[in-house]
Amino acid sequence: MKFSTAAIHAGQEPDPSTGAVMTPVFLTSTFAQPELGRDKGYTYSRVANPTRSALEKNIAALEGAAEGAAFASGMAAIDALFRLLSPGDRVIASKHIYGGTYRIATTMYEKLGIYFDFVDARSAESLAAVVTPQTRMIFIESPTNPTMEIADLPMIAGFAQAHGLLSIADNTFATPYLQRPIEFGFDIVMHSVTKYLNGHSDMVGGILVTNNEDIAQRLRYIQKAAGGIMGPFDAWLCLRGTKTLGVRMQRHCENALRIAQWLAEQPAVRMIYYPGLPSHPGYELAKKQMPLGFGGIISFDLGSLERTRTFLKNLKLCVLAESLGGIESLMSHSATMTHAALPREEREALGITDGLVRMSVGIEDADDLIEDLSQALRAR
C-alpha cells in the first residue's frame, strides 16, 4: 500500500458493531468481559484502548514498523524509551537533540545512574570515540532542532548494529512522509505527534514504533505499569491528522523552500539554515534521505536580540509561539524558548544565538507569508 493510502486506511476498519466508517472515540475506562478469564481484546484503557490501538497501528504502518506505543506527550514517549535502560548503562545522544530531551537525560536519568555521551552524530569518528561496553543506545534526530543538521542515517544504524546498540531516531521534523529511519536500519522511531503527525496544533502526544517484538512488548508493559498513555480523544484527533499528512507535507515543503530562497536574499538575514538550500552542509545527504522534500522548518539569524525582538513584535500573520508542525505558521526564539534549558555556552556552540529565529512554515498562501516577513523585517 502506498503512503497516502496507508495514511487513510492503515489500522482502521469500519466499526464492526455499527459500521461507522471513522474509528470512534472509545471514551471508556473499562470493557465488559463475557465471563471469567475471557475478554474481547480489551480490558482497561491504560493497558489498551481501541482508538489508541488504531493510531498506534496507523503510525507504525507509515514508518514501516509492526508495532507502536502511544504516550501522553513526546516527552512521555522518550521517558518510556529511557525506562528500557538500567543503572550503569550509557546512551550516545546527538548534541543537537531537542532541549527537552537533553533536560530529561541530564536532570532526571543521570540521577538514576544512566549516563549520556553527547556527540556530533554526523561523524562516525565521534560515535566511535565515546562507545563503551556499557553503551546500550544511540539516540539521534535528523533534521535537528533548530539548525537543521542532517545525520547520516545508514551510517548510524550500521554503527549501532556493529556495536550491538539499540538505535532510535526522533523523526518529528521529517515525518514518515519524507524519511523512514527503519528502512535505513533503525530499531525504534520516536515522534512528538504534537507536531506534523497531528498537524493541527490541538493536542499533545508521542509515540514509539518498532519492528522488534521484544522491545514492543516491553513498551506495552511500560504503558501498563507506568501509565503515561495517550487518551482516546487525543488519539482520535491525531488519527484525523495523519490522514492528510502527505498533502500537508507537500505544501509545507513547497512553502518552506520558497520562503528559504527568499530569506537567503534578504540583507537583514545573516545566516539561514534550511537543508533544501544547496549552501546547507547537509543538502546532498538530505536529498538522498528525504527524497520528497526538505521539510517545513527554517531557522535564520537576524544578528542581535534587538533586531529579533522588533521583527517578532511586528509580525501580523505568523504567530510567536512554542511548537511547530501545524497548518499555521509559527515563529519561535530557540535561545529563550525551546533551548532555554541549555547553558549559554553550549547553546551558542550549537549556533543557537540570541538572533536565531525558527519558523515553522504553515500551509497558508506563501505570498501572504512572504509579505508578512517582509514588512516585519523592514520595521524599526
Ligand SMILES: Cc1ncc(COP(=O)(O)O)c(C=O)c1O
Ligand atoms: C524534536 C522533538 N522531539 C520531542 C519533543 C517533545 O515532544 P512533546 O512536546 O510532544 O512532549 C519535541 C517538542 O517540541 C520536539 O520538537
